[in-house]
Amino acid sequence: MAGFALAWSRSQGALSFARLTSAAPASTATTIDDTVFAAADRARGLELAGIWRADNGADLIRELGLPTASRPQDILAAGWSKWSTGLADRLRGPFAIAILQRDTNSLYLARDFMGVEPLFYTRTADGLALSSSPVAARSLADAPGAVRLAAVSSFLAGFPADKTGTYYDNIARLAPGHWMTISPAGERTEPYWTVQAIASRPAPADAGERFRALLDRSVANSASDAEPIGVLLSGGLDSSAISGALMHGRTGGPAVQSLSLTYPGNEGWADGKYIEALRAYFPMEHHSLPSNEHDPLANLESYFPVLDGPSFGYGLSVSNRLLPMAAELGCRSLFHGHGGDEVVSYGTGRLNELAMQGQWRQLWAEAEGAAQLWSMPRWRVLDRYLFHKPQRRWLDRQWKRLHRRAQADSAAELEVQSEALLAHRPAHSAPVAQLSQARHTERDVQETAIASPLQPHALETLVLSGRHHGLQVKLPFFDRDLLEFSVSLPSDWKLRDGYTRYVLRKAIEGRVPDSVTWRRDKNDFTDDFKIGLIERSPHLRDLVSSANGDLQGLVNPQWFGKIWSKVAHDGSSITTSDARALWRVAVLAMWLGSDRRPQAPPRLQPIGVEGNV
Structure with missing residues (x-):
């Protein structure tokens, strides 16, 4: 693990801090915690610690009137003095921070808008212990804690219970996009960001170019402390877009390593030809890892001590095989395309918008993209939206009345119903898919995907798994300005001319091979x-x-x-x-069945001790 651990002593009104180091072998381990900090600002009476990749540090330095060479902790101290709890909303880049105002013994915690940077905490008899690692947080708890039945039941049911709970009853996470204060006056937790608050705007004529510029900036920010760099290259649009932004105008530096899972011999594997086209296009050092004969349970036990519980990642076992490979190649960071699906969106909600408007001819034209995505004939895509016609709804009611029993018997034979699995009902019901709602829009679909409790779980899994191998996992699609721009766009920038994710395709046009830019198929690893x-x-x-x-x-x-x-x-x-x-x-x-005993706690030192900060 790598990152930080922290304890706040209420009785002493002070923070104690430790850097966490990677568990990677010495031969491959790298220093990946350049963004970790701890500092005491005695003039302002502050103690600060955490992680922040200061993507907008230069802008804040100018706004706050600070010296050009100011460090992230200097910016945070000045920002706290000016904006108080509004500080989190000003920050760009992944962060998990703690600020103690010593004169009032008030603690402020904040986490980035999507939760790229983890932040776990446990309440202690004398205050609070927190860490970017759930394992380290539990090691600092007053007691080991019991496994939460609600979390286990939710895992069995296939969806996370919430964004704050963990698998242990004494460990919690600060939800993404939130800040929290603890003071003698009480405790308060508030959101500073929600996807629902993003204003919809008319699209600029150059939306593709704007998207490209924002993605370029996000990739550049991610690469600023990342050499040597690895890229997960799948042949899909997301990893191709990142590769295009990374390689555009790149001069000098170590060779970029591309790593690809391959499935030779699998007739249904569609990505191979696109990977080959990208390899011929980009001057990287390319590496393959055949994965067509893989056990999806293999090696998962090695990540339990990292994640402190099971993950929802069905493909985690196979995809994580690339992590030690990247470390052995000397990579310090690994660029990952996760989040592109949600941030860009496939645009299928536009089909329902067209159906509600009665634009059936246009719906038929646009259905081609969904047909390729869902692997079904275009007429079947159209058929999914015909319920907006009164005649079709009448026919459906008659059919269901006549065949209800037959349908029930058929469904029982198709699969074991999920409710038969659980000995205990989860506290929260499974989320309802927006595509099943009669009057959903594309915005509804995208908001639901971005706001899903699965997102912070997935991000923590990716980041913590990477740190276990001494790697920074870079997730450029989770840039706040990029995401907000994409969400604000009208639906015809998500689905147009039968192409899903249209704005991304326009953004990468000319940056990657045309065969990749305009591919319609999507590999299904089911x-x-x-x-x-x-x-x-x-x-x-x-x-x-x-x-x-x-x-x-x-x-x-x-x-x-x-x-x-x-x-x-x-x-x-x-x-x-x-x-x-x-x-x-x-x-x-x-x-x-694994050893779940808490690990030895990190050695914390008061902030300001020589050698610790």
């Missing part, structure tokens, strides 16, 4: 996941068993017989829902 799980996981039956005592009281005993009957009948052709449920139960069993 079959690889199911085959790997059913046919290549040697311990699956032992883990997912009613005889496994770790699962008693968590999984409905009848579920085991039902799911294995499905596997016996259908093999790796079981439904995706059933395969994912099997994977979640197996992962939970692996975690519960």
Whole structure:
């Protein structure tokens, strides 16, 4: 792990701090915590600590009238004195910060708008302990803490309960886009950013160029402390856009390493030709890792001590194989395209907008993009929106009335229903997909994706997994200005002329091969996941068993017989829902059976001690 750990003593009115170091082998470990800081500003009576990649540091220095060479902690101290709790809203770049106002013994915590930088905390008898690592936070707790049933049930159900809870009852996370204050007057937590607050605006004529400029700036900010650089190159639009921005105008420096998972021999693998086109286009050093015969449970146990619990990442086992590879190649950072789907959006909500407006001819023209995305004929895409016609709604009602029982029997045979899995109901119900709502818009779809509790969980998984291998994982799509610009655009910049993610395609036009820019297909790894799980996981039956005592009281005993009957009948052709449920139960069993004792706590020193700051 890498990052920081911190404790606030209420009785002493002081902070103690420690840097966390990477667990990577000495031969591959790199210093990845240049943005970690701890400082005492005695003139202002402040103690400050945390992580901030000061993307807009130069702008704030000018606004605050500070010397040009001011450090991030200097900017934060001056910003706190001027803006108080409004400071977080002024910052750009990933951050997790703590500021103690000593004269009032008041503590301020804040986290970046999407939660790229983790921040966990535990309440202690004398105040608060916090860290960028959940493992370190738990090691500083007064007691080990019990596993939260609500979090386990939510994991089994396939969705996170919320943005603040963890798998332990005494460890919490500060939600993304929030600040928190603790003082003698009480405690207060407030959001400073929500996606719903972004104003919709008419698109400028040069929206593609504007998007490109914002992405370029985000990539440049990410690369400022990142050499040597690695890039995950999948052949998709997101990693291609990042590569194009990174390589555009690049002169000098170490060679950029590209790393790709490949699936040779898989007939359905669509990305291979695009990866080859990108390799011929970009002057990088390219590396492949064949992954067509992979067990999706392999090596997950090595990340439990990093994440302090199971992750929702069904592809985590295979994708994380690239992390040690990048470290062995000498990379200090790894650029990742995660977030492009949500930040840019596929634009499929526009189809419902057109249906509500009765623009059926235009809907038919635009349906081609969704047909390619969803792997279905265009007429079936159109059929999904015909419920806006009264005649179609009448027919649907008659059909459902006549065939309700047959449909129920058919659904029961298709998959083991999710409610049969859980011995306990989650405290929160599963989120309702916007695409199933009759009057949804593209903005609704995008807001729901960005605001999903899955986002901070996914970001923490990526960042903490990278730090485990001594890598900074860079996520350029989660730049606030870029995201807000994209969300503000009208839906015809998300889906146009039958092309999903249109604004991104216009932004990368001329930066990457045309075959990549205008590709419509998207690789589906679902079959690889199911085959790997059913046919290549040697311990699956032992883990997912009613005889496994770790699962008693968590999984409905009848579920085991039902799911294995499905596997016996259908093999790796079981439904995706059933395969994912099997994977979640197996992962939970692996975690519960692992050594979950708290690690030794980091050695904290008072802020200001020589050698610590």
